Amino acid sequence: xxxxxxxxxxxxxxxxxxxxxxxxxxxxxxxxxxxxxxxxxxxxxxxxxxxxxxxxxxxxxxxxxxxxxxxxxxxxxxxxxxxxxxxxxxxxxxxxxxxxxxxxxx
Numbered sequence: 601x602x603x604x605x606x607x608x609x610x611x612x613x614x615x616x617x618x619x620x621x622x623x624x625x626x627x628x629x630x631x632x633x634x635x636x637x638x639x640x641x642x643x644x645x646x647x648x649x650x651x652x653x654x655x656x657x658x659x660x661x662x663x664x665x666x667x668x669x670x671x672x673x674x675x676x677x678x679x680x681x682x683x684x685x686x687x688x689x690x691x692x693x694x695x696x697x698x699x700x701x702x703x704x705x706x
Contacts, residue, residue: 609649613656616642620663633671639663640673654687658700665703 619639626632643663647656661680667673684700691697 609646609653610655612642612649613646613653613659616640616644616646617659617663620667636667636671636673652687654684654690655693655696657683657687658691658696658703662699662703665706 616639619642620636621639623632623636623639626635640663643656643660647653647660650656657680660676661684664674664677664680681704684704688697688700691700
């Protein structure tokens with residue numbers, strides 16, 4: 601996936617989400633943190649490229665909502681939730697919309 605990360609901001613966002621999740625499966629604590637940080641960086645870069653993209657905001661919201669608080673990656677939860685609620689009509693994927701419904705119910 602890393603070879604294709606320059607193909608689109610959405611792709612980069614999903615790569616970042618994958619990396620943050622993959623950090624749970626890495627053995628070394630230092631490598632866990634580095635893998636999470638790499639994913640966070642990719643998500644933030646994707647949003648920097650397309651700040652008005654509701655799908656990217658959903659990716660970040662999902663990661664931040666589920667990330668342990670000690671990682672300090674929770675600062676955009678309220679902002680992203682509001683953005684998603686206002687702009688979710690732009691997301692054409694039924695699967696993504698179902699995931700948004702499930703996440704916003706929590």
